[in-house]
Amino acid sequence: MSTVSVPEHLWETLLPLTRLDIEPPELSELLQKHIKPKVEDTSSEIPYDVITGISKWTASEKGSKALREQNLDPKSYMIIPLLAGTTFAPSSKPPPIPPPEPDPSHDRRAITALLNGMLSVVGVGFAAWWAAGNIYWSNESRVLLALAASIAVAATEGILYAIWSDRKEKRQQARRNRLKKRPKPADVETVRGIEEKVDREVNATRRRAYEYDHDENDVSPQS
Structure with a gap:
């Protein structure tokens, strides 16, 4: 999914739209998810589809009317003005890891082990019965020897x-013990709070970097 950076001037442009009824509702939800009342809480990147969706909505009659009622210029929400000063970047969040699929090799190994065990019991019993026949044991003795050998193998x-x-x-019990030692919900919430604080700081740093690069590009032609 393609994304674009959210410098401060784009945040200022998109923030008023979070209070409007943008259509479709999914577009409004995505906009409110990435654009927050404070620039520090705003995502450093926003999906490119959100920008194009806003541009299409503002070009419609209903969208243009809603912007004028809020004293906003519809021309500022065309695709070119919205993308001015931004940087295209891939999404920083990788797709979730798919759950592991059941391994059919485990079932095959279990079936193979069962067949090997049965063949071992039958094979040893037959070998004992056949060996006893070669030394001219009676049939009753051959059967008893075969049963004894089969029982021993079984x-x-x-x-x-x-x-x-x-x-x-024991391995399963050790795995359950490791799961019990995981952080409690309160600890997880604390870690999440720290991660959100770090994310806000990273977002602010990224935004300043984007704006610095944009300023450098503006100054270079003049020099």
Whole structure:
């Protein structure tokens, strides 16, 4: 989203519009969001679409009439006068980070582990039954040996799963403990207040920088 800087002269021009019923209402909300009664609280940048929307509204019959009723010159709100002395800049706020999508590989690993466990139990039982047959054990002994081997493997698989589950639960508990140690709402509000104060100072510094660059450009042709 393209944005333009908000030097003090643009703030002075747009401030009276915050008290008017600009159409559409979304445009009025965006204007009031970026233009505040105090220049220190005003955003250092404003979306370019807001500037073009204001220009179109003031060019309409209703908008021009509303400006004249407030002793404002509609020509001052054309696109060229509004953009005079401003600087185009990309938005300083990056898009929000999308939430992480579920990883299908976790499901595949769980299914693979389950199949491996089942194959291990069946395979060991069959191997024991087949080995007992080679040494001419009776069928009853072969079956008992196969069952015993399968039960032993199943028990081993169960122990390994219990160890893995216990470690997973400990990791989740550690994560919950870290979340509990996060700042409380009062602390968050304090941090937000500090950040808003810093943002106002940064906005004022940016605005002075924009105005300084504009003054330098005005002085250069004369020299």
